[in-house]
Amino acid sequence: MEFHHISVMSDEVINGLRINPDGIYVDCTLGGAGHSSRIAKKLSARGILLGIDQDQEAVKAARERLAKYKCNIRIVHDNFKNLATIFKQEGITGIDGVLFDLGVSSPQIDNAERGFSYMHSAVLDMRMDTDAVLTAYDVVNNYSREHLTEIFKTYGEERWAKRIASFIEEKRKEAPIKTTDELVRLVCCAIPAAVRRKSQGHPAKRVFQAIRIEVNNELGILKDAFECAVDYLNPQGRIAIITFHSLEDRIAKTTLRFMARGCVCPPQLPVCICGHKKQIKLCGKAVKPSIEELENNPRARSAKLRIAEKL
Known part of the structure; x- marks a missing residue:
């Protein structure tokens, strides 16, 4: 099956990440490499793009689609819950941008055999990683x-x-x-x-x-993954998160807001004892798809994009 997926808010993501041609960028949800293609196009031969996906079909499709770009392309078949381990294995100590495009992709929904859709008859599966047990x-x-x-x-x-x-x-x-x-x-x-x-x-x-x-385990891994990604961001590096339902967005919003705060001690304390430091600044409010995009891709209607910058 051809892995074709329409990337949501692609222009907003690229503009929000502010691509440095020689930088290191990570797509934690590679999919069909729609967003990654836009990133790779802006990178020089010194730039690095690391793509991660737990879906083997997505990894295969992404390798083919990204092969034409001149930057250093690295693709890993894994779950972004293992982000720190992946960075260690790849020798990456700092990154300039990271993207999380959450939820299920169109090819996964449209492929009846995967069992994601209530519109197609299939065995009950729903695994994004077909090697998973549950x-x-x-x-x-x-x-x-x-x-x-x-x-x-x-x-x-x-x-x-x-x-x-x-x-x-x-x-x-x-x-x-x-x-x-x-x-x-x-x-x-x-x-x-x-x-x-x-x-x-x-x-x-x-x-x-x-x-x-x-x-x-889509929600259980989000907070730790977001925090790990921010830890690896270089100063002025950016994190972009696309969510598709309220549960995902609540975790993204809460996690980013907490990392954008300084002291979290009760106000009645005379001095700070928590030691919590402000790590990021929020880049505006959540962005939603334009009317024009929704006309071309109705599945984007619930999407929200949040961007933050490392201090």
């Missing part, structure tokens, strides 16, 4: 009703989480739930018809999002 099948069939309820509430913000989890528990007593369309039917049965008629979007959207986040 699958959507394991979550749906092995997690307790209470655990499923918590996941649907926390990661999907699903109002009917408890009822959906109960329907899943009853169904799997008869036989394992193996496919995406089986799960979609269960979710639709669990949500009252009147609610489904009034709601916008597909009834299973939030449940599928929640399971995908759980399978790939």
Whole structure:
């Protein structure tokens, strides 16, 4: 399958990173190398672009797409949760810019075999790294009703989480739930018809999002990865983070704001005892896609871009 993905807010990302032609830049979510291609185009032969992705199909596609550029291209098949280890292995002690483009990519959604989409019939998989052990099948069939309820509430913000989890528990007593369309039917049965008629979007959207986040531990790795990236930024280096739902954005916003603060001691203390130092400055508020971009790429409608600069 051709790995074709439309990069979100590409101009805003490149402008925000303020590319130094001889600098070192890291794309932590390489994907089809849309953003990375724009970065590589601005780098000289002395510049370095490090691309990281846990999806082997994305890595293969990116190698082919980036081969034509003159800068030093390094591509690593790994998860950005291992950022410090990757930098050590690559001999990198400082970087000039880093990008996180979070969420699932279009090729992953559109490839029915990957099991990400509630619009296609496929086995329950949803692994971004196909070498990973945990699958959507394991979550749906092995997690307790209470655990499923918590996941649907926390990661999907699903109002009917408890009822959906109960329907899943009853169904799997008869036989394992193996496919995406089986799960979609269960979710639709669990949500009252009147609610489904009034709601916008597909009834299973939030449940599928929640399971995908759980399978790939998408939220659990974000804070540490953002902090590690900032630690490696050179002075005036920049971090750019694109989020696609409120849970991701809340972590990005909170983490960046904390690193942009100085002392965090209670105001009643006469002297600082926390030792917390301001590391970055925020580069304006979160940016959203333009109307023109949304017309060409409706999937970008929930995206937000946050940028900060190392002091």
